[in-house]
């Protein structure tokens with residue numbers, strides 16, 4: 001095996017934080033591809049440019065995603081990275097594993113690939129980095145026969161992912177892992193055979209802490225919430241105070257709706273005014289607990305800046321109950337995709353299409369009424385459309401008022 | 410129409426666009442539906458059948474996925490021709 | 492050797508088979524948790540059962556042998572159960588308290604680093620960079636390593652007013668959620684693409700290329716059967732390169748790094764926020780990017796010294812005002828921080844009430 005001199009990246013083996021260079025060297029000990037990847041990376045560090053080409057048409061028969069094609073411009077100098085495709089393996093919900101399952105993944109990968117991985121890619125998938133085109137069918141056969149399918153890429157439903165939720169978090173308002181699994185299974189076709197205008201992502205968080213950043217990076221953000229009161233355990237409140245928490249400064253004054261009061265003995269919450277931001281609960285988890293109906297808020301549209309600026313997801317459905325078999329949610333998703341499919345130009349994410357066509361068109365199609373929970377504030381300009389139906393309904397309402405003698409605004 | 414005949418038509422449709430326009434699944438389904446009046450789900454199924462055996466393939470470029478006629482190189486790699 | 496029969500559309504394995512028994516038993520019935528140290532926490536169920544979590548740093552890019560070592564540790568102390576986190580740490584799940592201290596000792600002996608829980612700095616979310624992406628203006632893994640080495644004490648022990656989320660994106664596509672982080676690094680291109688006209692007609696679709704440009708800087712060049720770019724309008728987003736490889740935008744001396752701050756995704760106290768541009772350009776200096784690292788550390792320290800308890804970076808800045816952020820950090824305010832793109836209307840000041 002060729003020995004590369006790698007002084008620049010060697011420097012990244014120093015210091016307390018675990019080093020990816022050490023990892024690459026570990027893999028390079030008995031893997032030619034990983035070894036060439038090291039030399040290749042050193043070259044990037046010395047010239048300050050990358051040498052990866054724009055991918056290529058690679059994949060497994062019948063699927064349109066799950067493999068990211070990658071070739072180097074320097075294939076002759078570094079033959080081990082001439083082909084260096086990524087295989088995306090669909091992760092289990094919540095990234096839980098047994099050692100047996102993980103070792104099986106490793107053994108197959110060592111046989112066919114570079115021995116390098118990302119645990120995990122930012123999409124959520126197990127990312128297996130670096131494999132040749134002619135190995136792809138074998139890799140797929142080995143994994144799929146043992147119960148592991150590919151994740152997604154391209155203009156398709158991307159691999160859904162979720163927070164740790166009810167498996168190890170007291171704040172989960174719905175079963176994020178269960179719903180994640182159910183959606184992934186329900187939409188296998190949409191994941192593996194790209195039929196959309198562009199990518200579409202689901203990310204599932206069990207509460208407003210949003211540990212998977214769904215609000216910032218998924219076309220459909222499903223964020224857990226509740227409708228009842230916050231139950232207070234006054235004895236635990238006392239304990240927090242005794243242990244040094246300044247409840248007035250840290251909790252009462254930081255509540256965004258100013259709905260908490262505390263007289264040094266007892267804590268009170270005006271639940272009707274709470275906007276469920278999670279601050280007090282997250283800081284006093286032993287003392288405070290949501291109660292009542294549990295479910296989620298559905299938000300749509302977030303994306304990174306390309307092309308005309310980033311978006312955060314917008315609230316569409318303020319509250320939905322989420323219980324197996326999740327029929328209402330699945331129907332809603334299909335309607336959303338129908339509308340998107342009908343209206344999107346190539347490479348338009350759903351948030352961009354909503355901006356172009358208007359929220360009204362979108363909401364009417366999917367059958368969601370307008371609600372003040374969907375907006376931060378009403379529009380500021382008077383340039384709005386009135387349909388004949390709108391006017392007719394205003395007139396009907398007024399006729400009704402004339403009859404009852406009572407205004408209804 | 411027989412599935413085989415429909416698949417030949419789909420193939421001709423994709424061939425006609427080759428080098429001119431990258432077709433998405435939807436373009437093919439809508440195009441065939443307009444040309445032959447055949448139900449979109451039927452077209453989709455026939456097209457998927459072709460992709461499963463390598464007569465057509467999914468491709469990716471320009472930031473989006475498309476459906477194309479596979480190259481000889483691809484077919485050889487998949488062991489579909491020698 | 493014959494290959495096994497492939498199966499399609501089976502989806503991922505059902506997660507339930509991977510859950511430790513204590514989780515299966517107490518699924519959805521956790522009562523509270525306590526952070527014991529920056530590297531350990533305990534979750535207590537309504538049933539009284541307890542689950543200890545030990546969180547360990549990972550560079551995300553790891554060799555199969557390292558995963559095997561994770562497995563060996565899990566077998567020894569956790570009946571083979573482990574998980575990874577959204578920010579790419581490893582978590583060992585212990586249901587038998589007597590195994591907790593031996594696990595920690597073993598981890599230390601093997602050189603694993605524990606931390607990242609609570610009010611400090613956890614692992615940095617990042618993208619592929621030179622390790623694997625065609626679009627990269629810098630390397631993500633190297634930047635992460637350099638920053639975490641310098642900020643390591645905030646991972647392992649030292650505490651901050653709240654959590655501080657860091658992210659690195661190796662080009663403005665910003666794969667991942669860097670645009671809503673407390674502090675994020677975004678690699679930028681700064682020169683208009685060069686066009687290899689001879690390759691254009693073979694590799695690119697004219698309407699797609701023209702349509703790809705958010706500022707309409709691209710127009711047809713009929714003589715060369717290619718396109719031309721209006722340099723007054725191009726803001727180097729690289730979107731045309733994405734749809735047309737001959738329009739190369741990489742330039743080793745001009746590619747650089749920008750720093751954005753003050754984003755968050757949770758709704759705790761205040762609404763989710765985008766991160767905002769404060770440092771428009773620092774030269775790309777592998778392998779250690781010293782100026783980038785120093786800038787990030789400086790911002791962390793100013794935040795630590797000035798924010799109130801529980802305030803995230805963006806909340807602190809909104810309380811004191813952006814003009815105060817610039818004066819406290821001493822960062823030069825430049826034209827680049829004034830939005831002249833899609834968010835101008837929302838970001839300019841419309842009142843004469845501000846601080847000096």
Ligand code: HEM
Nearest residue numbers: 121122123217303304306617618619623624664666667733
């Ligand atoms: C035109 C815009 C974009 C381009 C050209 C682009 C390109 C890429 C490429 C080439 C990769 C694969 C890197 C590799 O493994 O080689 C990638 C990964 C990824 N992309 Fe993008 N991307 C774009 C926009 C976005 C946006 C808007 C998002 C999210 C909102 C996003 C999220 C991701 C994620 C999460 C990954 C996985 C990253 C990782 O795990 O390292 N991308 N992108």
Ligand code: HEM
Nearest residue numbers: 378379380381382383384385835836837839840841842843
């Ligand atoms: C088509 C657009 C507009 C028309 C036709 C319009 C017309 C008028 C008229 C006729 C007056 C009353 C003048 C008077 O007799 O004292 C007025 C006053 C005023 N307009 Fe406008 N205006 C328009 C847009 C705006 C806009 C966009 C603004 C602010 C952003 C604005 C701000 C004001 C203010 C502040 C006054 C003074 C009100 C007062 O004295 O109490 N106008 N405008």
Ligand code: HEM
Nearest residue numbers: 379380381382383384835836837838839840841842843844
């Ligand atoms: C056909 C168009 C418009 C007409 C006829 C119009 C008319 C007027 C009139 C008559 C006034 C009151 C002047 C006064 O104080 O005596 C006024 C004030 C004003 N208009 Fe307009 N306006 C028009 C469009 C606009 C637009 C488009 C804007 C801004 C976007 C605007 C912004 C203002 C402002 C800021 C004032 C001053 C308010 C103040 O004194 O506090 N106007 N306009």
Ligand code: HEM
Nearest residue numbers: 054055056057068069153154469470471472733734735736
């Ligand atoms: C010519 C323009 C090219 C564009 C626009 C482009 C852009 C991209 C983008 C946008 C991604 C990430 C996609 C995403 O995350 O949504 C990516 C990764 C990838 N590139 Fe390229 N690249 C180009 C050249 C190519 C070519 C010519 C191919 C193959 C024909 C290709 C194959 C891929 C593949 C398979 C991926 C992974 C798919 C994915 O994750 O979406 N690329 N490239």
Ligand code: SF4
Nearest residue numbers: 163169172206207211
């Ligand atoms: S998003 Fe909420 S429910 Fe999910 S893990 Fe985070 S805090 Fe727990």
Ligand code: SF4
Nearest residue numbers: 255274275277278280
């Ligand atoms: S959840 Fe938020 S809004 Fe509701 S009481 Fe607690 S701090 Fe106040």
Ligand code: SF4
Nearest residue numbers: 618624627661662666
């Ligand atoms: S941020 Fe840019 S360079 Fe980095 S992985 Fe995404 S597309 Fe590639």
Ligand code: SF4
Nearest residue numbers: 704725726728729731
């Ligand atoms: S880099 Fe961006 S702004 Fe410049 S020409 Fe290309 S698409 Fe347009």
